[in-house]
């Protein structure tokens with residue numbers, strides 16, 4: 252593994268010597284198998300805004316919520332309380348507002364000081380003069396396989412790393428440089444053949460290949476090398492998401508191995 256970029260919300264890295272199935276397993280686990288927090292159930296006591304209760308519920312469900320220590324929470328079905336609801340699997344949430352104002356995600360109040368919204372400026376509703384919102388609900392931990400509101404990985408994808416070869420037949424016409432939409436190719440100081448800047452940015456569109464009249468450029472995907480790009484919804488860091496996904500793939504592989512050895 253070779254890290255290209257790591258920020259709170261994004262990880263880009265190269266995986267070498269793996270199959271497409273393995274790269275896809277990591278991607279899928281990032282999308283749906285790593286638990287995150289989301290507002291689950293709400294009780295609406297007052298809603299005189301222009302939004303229907305269902306629209307309000309949907310918006311609240313999609314607000315990304317993070318915790319200082321996510322490890323303190325369990326998925327309800329896996330909690331010691333058996334899913335009945337306790338501080339280990341449930342956090343209370345309230346929202347109370349009166350117009351005129353715009354209600355934002357930062358106006359949500361949580362029963363645990365370590366739980367907060369990932370982004371404070373998500374608009375929930377615009378309240379006119381005298382319009383009110385009053386509701387309470389619960390935040391729970393769960394997986395994207397149960398509902399997309401618990402899907403911590405948003406844009407998760409992979410592609411083969413390409414090998415870009417420029418042969419001796421190149422006459423330096425620059426056409427491939429001009430056509431490349433990602434600026435992967437540049438001409439060197441003294442002219443000559445184009446240089447490859449960053450092959451991880453190449454989308455393997457092969458526009459450069461089509462433009463080269465002398466057939467001097469080749470873009471060949473390397474079959475067992477993948478560029479992974481993982482974005483999160485802010486409820487969990489990209490590092491924790493990828494680590495969680497790898498642990499989940501490992502756990503499943505161990506479980507399968509155990510079951511297979513039991514058959515032998």
Ligand code: SF4
Pocket residue numbers: 417420421422423424425426427428444445462463464465466467468
């Ligand atoms: S289009 Fe072909 S000939 Fe022209 S610079 Fe690119 S590789 Fe060389």
Ligand code: SF4
Pocket residue numbers: 415430431432433434435436452453454455456457458459460470
């Ligand atoms: S395949 Fe597409 S992105 Fe890659 S170098 Fe060629 S034109 Fe650029």
Ligand SMILES: [Zn+2]
Pocket residue numbers: 327330331332333334335336337338339340341
């Ligand atoms: Zn519990």
